[in-house]
Amino acid sequence: MATIPANTRLAAERTWTGRLAALVKAAREAPLAVVVILGGLILVAALADLIAPYDPTLPVKGAEIFAPPFWMEGGSLATPLGTDFQGRDILSRLIYGARVSLIVGLMGTLVAGGIGTALGIVSGYLGGWVDQIIMRVTDAWLALPAIVFAIFLAAMIGPSMWNIIVILGAVYWTRYARVIRGEVLSLRERDFVKLAEIAGASKLRVIKKHILPNVLNTATVLASLTVGVVIIAEASLSFLGVGVPPPQPAWGLMLSEARPTLMAGQWWLTVFPGACILLIVLATQLFGDWLRVRLDPQTRNL
Amino acid sequence: MSSPVLEVRALTKHFPVRRTLLGGPARLVKAVDGIDLAIGAGETLGLIGESGCGKTTTSKLILRQETPTSGTIRFEGRDIASLKGADLMAYRRAVQVVFQDPFSSLSPRMRVGDIIAEPLEIHTDLPHAAIEERVGRVLELVGLAPDVAPLFPHEFSGGQRQRIAIARALATDTRLIVLDEPVSALDVSVRAQIINQLEALQKKLGVSYLFIGHDLATVAHISHRIAVMYLGKIVETAQSDALCARPMHPYTQALFAAALPSHPDDRAPDKPITGEVPSALSLPSGCRFHPRCPSAIPVCSQTEPALRRREGGGEVACHLYP
Numbered sequence: 230m231a232t233i234p235a236n237t238r239l240a241a242e243r244t245w246t247g248r249l250a251a252l253v254k255a256a257r258e259a260p261l262a263v264v265v266i267l268g269g270l271i272l273v274a275a276l277a278d279l280i281a282p283y284d285p286t287l288p289v290k291g292a293e294i295f296a297p298p299f300w301m302e303g304g305s306l307a308t309p310l311g312t313d314f315q316g317r318d319i320l321s322r323l324i325y326g327a328r329v330s331l332i333v334g335l336m337g338t339l340v341a342g343g344i345g346t347a348l349g350i351v352s353g354y355l356g357g358w359v360d361q362i363i364m365r366v367t368d369a370w371l372a373l374p375a376i377v378f379a380i381f382l383a384a385m386i387g388p389s390m391w392n393i394i395v396i397l398g399a400v401y402w403t404r405y406a407r408v409i410r411g412e413v414l415s416l417r418e419r420d421f422v423k424l425a426e427i428a429g430a431s432k433l434r435v436i437k438k439h440i441l442p443n444v445l446n447t448a449t450v451l452a453s454l455t456v457g458v459v460i461i462a463e464a465s466l467s468f469l470g471v472g473v474p475p476p477q478p479a480w481g482l483m484l485s486e487a488r489p490t491l492m493a494g495q496w497w498l499t500v501f502p503g504a505c506i507l508l509i510v511l512a513t514q515l516f517g518d519w520l521r522v523r524l525d526p527q528t529r530n531l
Numbered sequence: 532m533s534s535p536v537l538e539v540r541a542l543t544k545h546f547p548v549r550r551t552l553l554g555g556p557a558r559l560v561k562a563v564d565g566i567d568l569a570i571g572a573g574e575t576l577g578l579i580g581e582s583g584c585g586k587t588t589t590s591k592l593i594l595r596q597e598t599p600t601s602g603t604i605r606f607e608g609r610d611i612a613s614l615k616g617a618d619l620m621a622y623r624r625a626v627q628v629v630f631q632d633p634f635s636s637l638s639p640r641m642r643v644g645d646i647i648a649e650p651l652e653i654h655t656d657l658p659h660a661a662i663e664e665r666v667g668r669v670l671e672l673v674g675l676a677p678d679v680a681p682l683f684p685h686e687f688s689g690g691q692r693q694r695i696a697i698a699r700a701l702a703t704d705t706r707l708i709v710l711d712e713p714v715s716a717l718d719v720s721v722r723a724q725i726i727n728q729l730e731a732l733q734k735k736l737g738v739s740y741l742f743i744g745h746d747l748a749t750v751a752h753i754s755h756r757i758a759v760m761y762l763g764k765i766v767e768t769a770q771s772d773a774l775c776a777r778p779m780h781p782y783t784q785a786l787f788a789a790a791l792p793s794h795p796d797d798r799a800p801d802k803p804i805t806g807e808v809p810s811a812l813s814l815p816s817g818c819r820f821h822p823r824c825p826s827a828i829p830v831c832s833q834t835e836p837a838l839r840r841r842e843g844g845g846e847v848a849c850h851l852y853p
Binding site: 419420421423424425426427428429430431434438439442443 | 619
């Protein structure tokens, strides 16, 4: 009879060091620019307390207000990217702002993905009237303009970073619900799901062991593409004054505070936070695209 | 035969077809239309027929994936339609299935060991080590090494995957396995191996098989008895040897004629059937096979023949054998 020796390559991947090696290998395959930008931003956000030269919420002692970047006349290396209308250091505010953007982007995505994936799985697997109700709610949700809806919710429960996370989660889950439901509809007709049911597996077990692991790829790709959207939404809400409350440093808030003087020539107040938003959204989108191709079962047999 | 493991009586399954917008009459697809089957302990019943004849619906009914329109299915004397709770779980434990496509029946994200252990995890609270040991034992039973358990299904060939599927079906103390075309998707060279393995397992464990197939040679080889199904009805049933020695129903004869001769120079008997299987929505009057039957006589289009004792044991439903 045919026997198969245990595959040594796979055996290696099952140890912790093996997993770490696989992760490093995966990171190497990712586009360099994306890894550098995202890795850099995450590092900056994590180490903000160590690397930011000043407290981002207080004016820099001895600095002028509206000081330009150091290379311009009147600029100083003490505040390399200039100061704002209160004399606060722009660089420090950008560094702490990265933290806000990343936390809101990731946590908001997690909330949205969690709600949407759970509803999508329940809807697709149970079917029937449960499916009908969840999908009609999803349709209704989709009909609401996201930002207006978020402003409404923010006005209701008040501005704070954690509220924003919950609000954006509650606004952006619909896409997950629809996509995951579709995936589940095809999964539940697969033989291995039927086999589990015939063997007597409970619905919960089928979802946990067979449905969830098979939709995680899709959910991950969707998540990586949602992070950018959530970050922009956070910036928009902060810009509109219903997001992260001042004096906390958020990039959207910085744009908002710079608006009154936009035409007065203090371009550094808007260009730097704007560039930061552009950079982080671009990087997450590129990362999402790369992840989508990499996790696509058509191109990679996972 | 002493009391059968599985006994199917007058089983029917009709699927309603939705009315059209204009409100035509509600119609029924009679996928399974009154069939009787019995499988004894350690016995293999072959169920053979063309696509769309109701084989798969029958297996779904037996596996309780569909509920019958009427008729009963008894497993070890108990009507499975009434099973609930612990009794239903006992049934789920005793009856397993092996599907046709081994690439779809094994979850791509689970390790082989976990796939095989799943029924054990559901039905027993054995400790991890005991489950692992049992998995190793059934892997050996189907001719695989126990150390393949940590691998993923995509590392195996079709035949090996089908062995894994069989190992899973055997993991609990299974008494009936529904084999739904288990070798149709495999290479011809692998088929014989799997069939022989199934036979050896049956001898060793005394498990019963319901072997569903469309390939006569395979079904005849493994089955003790064969039931030939056409459009939801059983048209002929007999011991495997008797049926092969003398197929009586014209449809059975046609199935034999359609099988390739074992030697290229052998001429296949010239008794081809023509046409397609009629739609199960509008069944022919009288005998369901008469529009395609080469030996049809006038009475065939008027009355439907009942199953009658046939020469050499078994039953046949045909007006040619009154």
